[in-house]
Each structure stands twice: as structure tokens, then as C-alpha cells.
Amino acid sequence: MTESESESKFLKSYNPKDFDSPLCTVDMAIIAVEAGELKVLLVQRSEHPHKGCWALPGGFADLKRDNSIEATAHRKLAEKTGIKTPYLEQVESIGNAMRDPRGWSITLLYFALIDFEALSIKEGAVTGSEQTQWMSIHDALKCELAFDHALLLRKAINRLRNKTRYTALPISLMPETFTLTELQTMFELILGTSLQKKSFRRRLEASGLLIGSGDMRSTARRPAALFKRSDSFKSDHVFPGLLDVEIESL
Amino acid sequence: MTESESESKFLKSYNPKDFDSPLCTVDMAIIAVEAGELKVLLVQRSEHPHKGCWALPGGFADLKRDNSIEATAHRKLAEKTGIKTPYLEQVESIGNAMRDPRGWSITLLYFALIDFEALSIKEGAVTGSEQTQWMSIHDALKCELAFDHALLLRKAINRLRNKTRYTALPISLMPETFTLTELQTMFELILGTSLQKKSFRRRLEASGLLIGSGDMRSTARRPAALFKRSDSFKSDHVFPGLLDVEIESL
DNA sequence: CCAATAGTGTCTATTAGACAGTATTTC
């Protein structure tokens, strides 16, 4: 018997269910800004365990439909928000015997940043019999989420905050066009501090990530130039230096 | 029936094996420096699939013995190297339908940095009937590792290189005491470039991570001061600025 | 003209790069 015959014979008799395997899920911290607050999308669990509790959206990978875990994450996101091209990043995987009463369980945590205005499914939507809600990060961390989802949410927010110090990531939370002041306000909201206007504008100018749209936002006072993402835009662009900001770790 | 009775009834009738679940493994890129080269610990697979191929050490979590995936990673590391307190960091999780011929599979990738001299199990050890080997990173990336392990190794090395630009991580690869020149050589080995001696010493001095051991290394020429980790040492200390170095992404 | 917001000029502080210069050892 050749090696390859031996291998295919082995594979034929192999049944993954013969082994103890952890439960394996994908969970998502889907983040947007609405009404001047950082919010996260929560789902009310319609099944045990933790029935009735608010939780991060997520669930088991559908091995028949999803070719990869990113595909699972994209599918979940599209189901909940209708958005197909978000900023999506894997944060971390947490696995242990205690986090789920059904037994040893692993979750792959992703976070997604979306422009709230681009949502096709908004407030209070009911998807597949599950109630969903946008809750402020602050409230969500206090409100006893299901499983260890408070921990997961903290990990996602910490990642967002850290990356906001040296990347252009928050631009993913902005609409098509926006003013520099609006963008700075978004950075400040995430970091929880105020930033120097000059420094902020300098680094964006130097990055070449944005380009003037030609239009102005006319308000009660002096109008501000509107910008949009340039051709070379990448949301994980790394600026040359760090923003010098304390981050309170959640 | 109360909610909690309802939940415990649900849990009693719940069987994880009723659901399709991916195979779930932990894989480790265990890295050390020997003979002036970055090396990775490889294991020759004694079973199908990819029998006979070199692979990153790893395997299924033992749900009975391991309380968490970090525990699994630590256990695997101790089994292969005898080392209990390495630098250990989760890199990423990769999951898809193609990476393992047995079916949909997820791996949680860790990387560990160890001081080669501290190894209790060295060259050519046979652990549990498996042959192991320290191979240079360069060779390992060329030699057709099992599964997608070449990809995993690239991800681990890229992470190590990136972090070497702004953290003190390579110190985890050093013995108890060492000279600054030896440490700089370690950084240069990882980054694949030479560094400015003055800049290098300045940032270490300012960090307070190291403290003179009092001894000197006596060589053929002027002796060099020996340093050791100070009380405030943390291997993931972040320096204030980046080393200005191109990194060729593997 | 005033209030308010948009946007700029410019000085300082910090930190890395460059590289030449000094120090200490063995032979």
C-alpha cells in the first residue's frame, strides 16, 4: 500500500465526531456611532442558555455554507445589519471550560466598524425572531451581558482605542463625506480625550488618505471643507507617530 | 417552571455532539536562536494526514486536562521543551474548510519565544514517539510544512518582526545576563537589518527595563558590561518611538 | 461689527538617525 493510499484509507474511516471537541462560535462586536455615542449591536437571546439576556451577535459557523470563519463573520454581519463591506478585524480567541454552561467552548471574536447612516436594518429590528438593539458601550458594559460577552466587548473596545492612537481606523465609522472637525470628534469620542486640532490635521494631511470633495458643509458659521476617502485610502493606515493620550483600560 | 429550571432542563438534554462542529486545534510557533540563526521547533507527523511531514507542534485541546486554550498551549510547550514560563502570545485563529483534509478545521495559533540555552529537551529529541527538530526559519519556510503551517509560521514571524520594531519582546530570547551588543545582535537578527548603536542603547537606557548585573563579559578585547532584566521588566514593554526599518513581509 | 467656527503659523519638546570621537582591554 502506498503512502497516499494509506492516507486516503485513513481519511475514509475518520469521523470528527469520535473526538471530544469544544463548542466553537464566532462572536462579533459591531460598533457604530449614533447620537454622539459609541454604540454596539446587541441581540436578545431567544434560547437557552442565558435566555433573555443581551449578547453580542454571533453563533456557530455553518460548515455547509461558510468556507471560512471570515465568511461566517461576514454572513453574521450582513444578517444583522445588511452591510457587506465593513471594517472587520479578528480580535482574539477565547476558549475555556467555564465560559459556556454547555461545556468547553471557544469563541473567535471579531470587531466590525460601520457607518450608522449606511445601515439598512436599524433600531429595534427583529431578525429571525431575535430582538436587536444598539446600546451605548457604557451601558452595555454595565448591563450583565450573556456568557463572558462583557469581557469580549472590553477586549474589542480596547483594541479599537489602541489602534485609534496610531491608525486611521475610525474613518471606517464615518459617512461618505465629512469635515475634519467631524472626524476629529469621532477620534475624541473613541479615545475619550480631546486632541490638538493642529496635530490632528497635520497627520491627516501628510497621510494622503483624504481628499477634498469640493463641497462645503454650510452651517450657521464659517462653512467647513468636506473630505472623502482618497484612492489610496486604507482604514488600517499607520501614522508615523503615536497620539500622546492616556487610555484607561476597560 | 421557573427560568432557571427551564435552563437546567435544557442543559441536561443538550449534547454538543448533536451539532456539526469544526475540528479545533492549537498550533505553536516555538522560536529560539541557536548558532546565530532564528529557529523554529518542528515535529515530524507520525500519523495521517501528512504523515512524515514536518509540522508546527500542536494538536487538539484535551478537554479533560486543559481548563483553557492558554493551558493547552502551555502544556504543549512544556511537553516539547520542558519550559514552563516562556513568552507566549496568541497570534491569530485560522479556520476554513480547506486547511485539513479531515474537514472544516480551526487552529488557534500561538507563538512562544524561549532562550535556547534554557531548554531541557534539545536537538533531535523524541517525545511520545515523535521526532522533533530545530530548523532555521528560512529553511522551514521552504520545506513544505504540513497543512497550512508555512502560512502560520509566516504569520508568527511577521508578528515577531513587527513587534520587534516597538517593543522589548526579543529580550525573551536572551539568557539571564547578556551584553547590550549581544541584545542588539538579537534585534538585528530578527529584523534582518543593522541598527544604530546609539539609538538602540538610548531607548533601552530610557526604558529602565535592564539593570547592570555588576559583572563584565571578558573577551579578547575591551570587556562589555553585563545586564539582566530589572524588576520593572515586561517583555511587551512599548518604546516611545518606532525603529525606522523596512520589514519585508514574508 | 460680533460671535462662532474653520483653519494656519510657529515655537517647543521628544525621540530616532548619523557618525565621529573617546575608552578600555589583550597582545
Added chain:
DNA sequence: GAAATACTGTCTAATAGACACTATTGG
């Protein structure tokens, strides 16, 4: 003293912080 390696002095370059200043709008 020569060779080699350890270590330092110091100038430049890049980039963020601070903050006052000018510009442009509506009323």
C-alpha cells in the same frame, strides 16, 4: 602602541504638543 571592541557626544531630522493667530461665514 596597535587592533578591536565598548561606549559616548552631539548634530540633524521628523513629528507631536501648545497655543495664539487669521479667515470666513450668518445675523
